[in-house]
Amino acid sequence: METTPLRTGGQEETEAVIARYQSMVYGLAFAKTGSGADADDVFQEVFLAYWNAQTKFRDEEHRKAWLLRTTMNLSRRVTAATPRRKNVPLEDAEAVAAPFREEEENRVWAALQSLPEEQRLPIYLFYFEDLSTEAIAKALRVRPGTVRMRMTRGRERLRTLLKGDYFDES
Amino acid sequence: MNHKLFASMKEQLNPSLQAQGSLHEALSQPVKRxxxxxxxxxxxxxxxxxxxxxxxxxxxxxxxxxxxxPPVAVATPTPVPTSQPSGEPLHPPDEWEITIHWDNVVVNEADGLTPDATRLYRDPELYEETVFDLEGVRDYYGWSLAPAYVPDGLTGGGHGPYGSLFRDRTTGEVIEDQAGRGFWVDFWEDGSPKSDDDIVIPKGFTITASRLGILHCCLLPVDQAYTTDFCGTAVTLSHASLPYGPFDPEKMDPSGLYHLPAGYYDIYVASFTLDGVEYEIQADRLELEELIKITASAICGRSGLPASFTVG
Structure with a gap:
């Protein structure tokens, strides 16, 4: 696997990092803000911050953790700046422009967006980003036990909303 | 789990081409050192x-x-007006009624949180973290945190202790050392506890330990507590009752504080200090008798409770 220098480095190195992590950053921002436009803004701000910080990372996990934390912080700032409800009722969420190709995908995403943020984000990071409970705990700055409990509650609500085992054990 | 579905959705989660183009353009500018x-x-x-x-x-x-x-500007707080421009004091409108439920007001003793209510975060630049594993817990606490008595139907699910030990990188001092284990009726694939019946709250218990003092990220609405003696060790047993969902969006709970829950479940907690270590055993949806047996097995006899042990 091609490695990327652990220092932010020049534009070429940064572009490589963006290519690797843009989906993660954008997806987390979208899950948090519920808005594609806001997620675009967060995406740009995160990588501009990355570029300007010129940080040297201990390892790839450190870089990834830095990007996740920065995405969380900047998403919070965007959310605070824009008047909005904290979570969107399912019936309203479905009325928003569908971001995915398939109807089922949009239904799953709408159900996810209807969860309170504290349940939505751990579930998103676990199922979409394949993060461990410990990594999620670090990104969200809560205890792993708290992550597990929130995921349990979120999964129960999703099971009721989706009437299917999308987020259950296979 | 729908790997294929999530993978397809993930593939579509990308910033707009416009955003990508704008970023690329911004990166072409000289680096702000x-x-x-x-x-x-x-x-x-x-x-x-x-x-x-x-x-x-x-x-x-x-x-x-x-x-x-660049230094962050500190804003001078805007004084809260205490009177109208006419000089008359401000009053809320007559139709407002403000009710304070004093029994739900508690002193903020959630010492596991920062002032802005986020979890305490240890900067890895300043603190070295060692994640507890079974061997680490045995070394640090002298045992595995698995009590000899575990109620029928509960298991550790193959999961060992959790928690981390944090040391100050400069002084080597341990500044946080909390560890725990959970025993539940069932588990999700990620290790989180899972209910096996119609009530969403899983049945089971956790045992938490710390030499420095257990950090709490939440406060339970304790309605009963008393201290008793287990083999010479003072143990405080307390009870709290919490609601569980689904919550009826059309009706309110008698307290008026939240929507009517599907029901309430019991939480019993045993708190004690043994050999310089602070412990808390929290039992969700278990009978008090079970918590007493768990606690007694942890304090009185690691080899198990005698056959003649009864609660009464």
């Missing part, structure tokens, strides 16, 4: 040392790495 790192001049001047101390404290409170940059 960091302002001089405070770390380099830490030993040089007393004023720099003060900046470091303030920065570290700020980093701790903010929960993130300290990013050197």
């Amino acid at each position: 960091k302002s001089i790192s405070w770390r380099k001049y830490a030993a040089v001047a007393a004023c720099a040392a003060l900046v470091i101390a303030a920065g570290s404290a700020f980093s701790h409170l903010r929960g993130g790495p300290f990013h050197p940059g």
Whole structure:
């Protein structure tokens, strides 16, 4: 696997990092803000911050953790700046422009967006980003036990909303 | 789990081409270099040392790495008006009724949180973290945190202890050392507890330990508590009752504080200090008798409860 220098480095190195992590950053921002436009803004701000910080990372996990934390912080700032409800009722969420190709995908995403943020984000990071409970705990700055409990509650609500085992054990 | 579905959705989660183009353009501009790192001049001047101390404290409170940059302007708080322009004091409208439920007001003793209610975060630049495993817990606490008595139907699910030990990188001092284990009726694939019946709250218990003092990230609405003796060790047993969902969006709970829950479940907690270690055993949806047996097996006999042990 091609490695990327652990220092932010020049534009070429940064572009490589963006290519690797843009989906993660954008997806987390979208899950948090519920808005594609806001997620675009967060995406740009995160990588501009990355570029300007010129940080040297201990390892790839450190870089990834830095990007996740920065995405969380900047998403919070965007959310605070824009008047909005904290979570969107399912019936309203479905009325928003569908971001995915398939109807089922949009239904799953709408159900996810209807969860309170504290349940939505751990579930998103676990199922979409394949993060461990410990990594999620670090990104969200809560205890792993708290992550597990929130995921349990979120999964129960999703099971009721989706009437299917999308987020259950296979 | 629908790997294929999530993978397809993930593939579609990308910033717009416009956003990508704008970013690329911005990166083409000259790099804005960091302002001089405070770390380099830490030993040089007393004023720099003060900046470091303030920065570290700020980093701790903010929960993130300290990013050197332009100083943050401190806004002068806007005075809250206490009178109208006419000089008459402000009053709420007559139709307002403000009710305070004093039994739901507690002193904020959630010492596991920062002032802005986020979890305490240990900056890896300042603190070295060692994640507890079974061997680590045995070494540090002298046992595995698995009590000899575990109620029928509960298991550890193959999961060992959780928690981390944090050391100050400069002094080597341990500043946080909390570890725990959970025993539940069932588990999700990620290790989180899972209910096996119609009630969403899983049945089981956790045991938490710390030599420095257990950090709490939440407060239970304890309605009963008493202290008793287990084999010469004082144990405080307490009870709390919490609602569980689904919550009826059309009706309110008698307290008027939340929507009517599907029901309420019992939480019993046993708190004690043994051999210099603080413990809390919290049982969700278990009978008090079960908590007593668990606690007794942890304090009185690691080899198990005698056959003649009864609660009464």
